[in-house]
Amino acid sequence: MAMLQDLYPDDFSHCYGCGRLNAHGLHVKSEWRDGEAVARFRPAEYHMALPGFVYGGLIASLADCHAMATAAGASMVQAGAVPGRDPTPRFVTASLHVDFLRPTPLGPELLLRSRPVDVGERKIVVEMSVLAADVECARARVIAVRAPDTMRFTRS
Amino acid sequence: MAMLQDLYPDDFSHCYGCGRLNAHGLHVKSEWRDGEAVARFRPAEYHMALPGFVYGGLIASLADCHAMATAAGASMVQAGAVPGRDPTPRFVTASLHVDFLRPTPLGPELLLRSRPVDVGERKIVVEMSVLAADVECARARVIAVRAPDTMRFTRS
Numbered sequence: 621m622a623m624l625q626d627l628y629p630d631d632f633s634h635c636y637g638c639g640r641l642n643a644h645g646l647h648v649k650s651e652w653r654d655g656e657a658v659a660r661f662r663p664a665e666y667h668m669a670l671p672g673f674v675y676g677g678l679i680a681s682l683a684d685c686h687a688m689a690t691a692a693g694a695s696m697v698q699a700g701a702v703p704g705r706d707p708t709p710r711f712v713t714a715s716l717h718v719d720f721l722r723p724t725p726l727g728p729e730l731l732l733r734s735r736p737v738d739v740g741e742r743k744i745v746v747e748m749s750v751l752a753a754d755v756e757c758a759r760a761r762v763i764a765v766r767a768p769d770t771m772r773f774t775r776s
Numbered sequence: 777m778a779m780l781q782d783l784y785p786d787d788f789s790h791c792y793g794c795g796r797l798n799a800h801g802l803h804v805k806s807e808w809r810d811g812e813a814v815a816r817f818r819p820a821e822y823h824m825a826l827p828g829f830v831y832g833g834l835i836a837s838l839a840d841c842h843a844m845a846t847a848a849g850a851s852m853v854q855a856g857a858v859p860g861r862d863p864t865p866r867f868v869t870a871s872l873h874v875d876f877l878r879p880t881p882l883g884p885e886l887l888l889r890s891r892p893v894d895v896g897e898r899k900i901v902v903e904m905s906v907l908a909a910d911v912e913c914a915r916a917r918v919i920a921v922r923a924p925d926t927m928r929f930t931r932s
Contacts, residue, residue, distance in 0.1 A: 634827055635824065636823050636824055636825070636833065642824070664800070666798055666801065669868065670788060670923070671787070675793060677838075677841065680836035680874075681834075681836065682833075712825065712832075713832045715875045716872075716874045716876075717872070718871065718873075720868075771826050771879055
């Protein structure tokens with residue numbers, strides 16, 4: 621199965637966090653796994669808050685994109701589509717909350733594990749844990765809404 | 777007066793969001809203004825969520841660093857120091873909440889206006905608005921705590 625972001629339509633694939641067509645971006649990739657989603661990301665050396673610790677803004681960015689993919693996967697299941705096989709619908713972030721439980725060590729690959737906790741027609745709530753070397757360092761709760769057509773890029 | 781981040785100690789100046797010593801970073805700069813703080817930031821073309829709109833993870837990152845500087849300024853005033861003149865103490869983020877009120881247009885310089893709303897000895901709560909072309913596009917509420925000595929970088 622493909623990563624969820626690889627199945628966004630082209631005109632929704634420019635996101636700095638997760639767009640495959642953004643040459644400068646982070647390229648967050650999320651895998652749908654039976655009702656949950658998982659992403660792995662290795663921060664660069666310069667993604668630091670203080671030497672030795674991951675920058676919180678990066679963690680917020682990873683949580684944001686991974687949550688949108690998770691919401692998309694949940695909406696697909698609800699509609700009878702198959703996440704990772706069928707086109708991924710694009711959601712956008714209504715609100716993002718991150719609790720930093722402890723400083724996140726810079727070095728290990730980060731693991732983001734998320735699950736949809738409230739799936740509505742238009743609004744989906746996602747919760748996740750961010751782990752480094754098997755230790756939970758942050759938690760996030762993100763509210764996703766289906767991208768309105770007015771945000772869709774139309775080439776002139 | 778100097779920008780608050782320019783007066784962080786060197787070993788707290790490597791942050792990807794606001795560290796003057798991070799060659800790859802965003803270099804967020806916050807100015808203390810009589811009990812409030814202001815930052816201005818012009819996103820790069822590639823800092824997009826969708827074409828024409830700013831990436832939410834960038835807004836979260838700006839809010840994070842600007843809130844830490846705001847908390848530092850508030851703590852300095854409480855201690856009788858002068859923000860923008862005296863060394864800025866380093867705070868770290870305990871939690872970060874961003875409400876995205878509307879899509880943020882990509883192009884205009886962003887304006888972040890923040891104020892401390894609860895100033896404790898160890899914990900400071902900061903609220904802010906993020907505006908583009910005079911329109912409020914996002915609001916953030918951030919809890920800052922004084923950086924523990926265990927996070928301080930010590931050269932070996």
